[in-house]
Amino acid sequence: MKTITAVALLTTLMLVGGCASDKSYVKAGFDFSALDKIAVIDVRGDINTDAARNQIADLFEAELIKKGYTPMERTQAQTLLKEQQLQALDLAGPRDAARAGLILNVPAVLVIDIPELGEEMTITAKMIDTETGGILWMADDSGGIGAKLAAILRLGPAMPDQTSQGLSPQKASQAKTIIKKMCKTLPAAAPTGPGARRKRHRS
DSSP: OHHHHHHHHHHHHHHHOOOSEEEEEEOTTOOGGGOOOEEEEEEEESOOOHHHHHHHHHHHHHHHHHTTOOBOOHHHHHHHHHHTTOTTSOTTSHHHHHHHHHHHTOSEEEEEEEEEESSEEEEEEEEEETTTOOEEEEEEEEEEOOHHHHHHHTTSOOOOSEETTEEOHHHHHHHHHHHHHHGGGSOOSSOOSTTOOOOOOOO
């Protein structure tokens, strides 16, 4: 019963609470409406299962869609990169990330790093221009569950942050909150409000 109560409290706090810190960068003067498609090519860091990596990618793709972007299907992207033997490269580096984008025929790619996945979760995302290798957008955010809540959770049996099935419900909720806040700083690719007309073009 203590475990169930603690989990419910954790989920509630994550849904209504904010993140501890954040920072972002947007390339000045860049026309984000020129990005008709984008691929999430790499999720790395303190995350070691494919299911968990796919969850993080899915959360980012959901926010990209809200901003008017069209994410490339992740399975298709990974298959193409594997065929070109690019998965072994440092896709977090601008040069290799841009090379991957050219292979995938997308104008920009997104790389994600999660250096910390404990009581405090930290996420960094970079959108990289395929043509130049330059950073178009970058955001860094983190959030924790708090010392008091962490103490409550310790009263119950230990719950892994991630398994072969993916992130724990608490970590998934925490990641969703952080990613949603990060993507608020991402410029929209096209009008996304009610009745907005989607216009795609390349500059």
